[in-house]
Amino acid sequence: SASEPLKVMISGAPASGKGTQCELIVKKFRLVHVSTGDLLRAEVAAGTDIGNKAKAFMNAGQLVPDEIVTAMVTARLALEDVKQRGWLLDGYPRSYAQAQSLEEQNIRPDVYIVLDVPDEILIDRCVGRRLDPTTGKIYHIKNFPPENDEIKARLITRPDDTEEKVKSRLEIYKKNAESISATYSSITKKIDGSRSKDEVFIEIDSILTQLQNNKQKGTNLV
């Protein structure tokens, strides 16, 4: 269709399920997934300048300085695929300054999805999380174990997924959440992220489908 593609922001505490839901959203809606965590981990793995600057902050469970992350996101959102397919921004903005820098560039989402999950569940999800470095897929030792022994053997644990670092990441998230959500209050959809991944996706799917239909009709109401 000739209508503009969807622009979606997904937010929530560490391990609230952003990456997991983004896999499902991308499969159905074909948006370009821009995850600052994934982009930064790729920079670290490749040993780039950005990666070398970011690594110590990430491993300590702290935020990487705004200017590094903002430059990276701005560059990614300027690429052609984003204009064609729309975007799904995951893990950004994470501070008031980051939200302001998007506003200044007139980059606004159609909807701001917040995954709401209680602290006890978050810690369990982080500590049990495993990543497949080959496919980028996210697993959990109890909730989503790997399909076979070959995958199981290559799974890795993130250095920032210890209980102690998760608690510090959670504190930072809570400290910043309010100042960011104020920017998007009129387009916010808060979702109970403590349910199964399929139940959470059904709700997100219905929000995005309705939004897409409205855009095609020329109205733009969340």
Ligand code: AP5
């Ligand atoms: P980032 O990668 O963004 O980490 P995060 O926000 O802490 O989020 P996570 O990746 O931990 O969790 P998630 O919500 O994606 O959950 P997932 O789907 O994996 O950032 C990492 C670091 O990079 C930051 O600490 C910072 O240093 C830096 N950084 C990134 N962005 C930045 C920015 N904008 N500014 C500055 N610094 C920045 O799920 C978690 C687990 O739970 C998995 O094991 C999964 O299988 C399981 N699970 C998921 N959903 C369910 C469900 N419904 N039921 C049961 N289990 C589930």
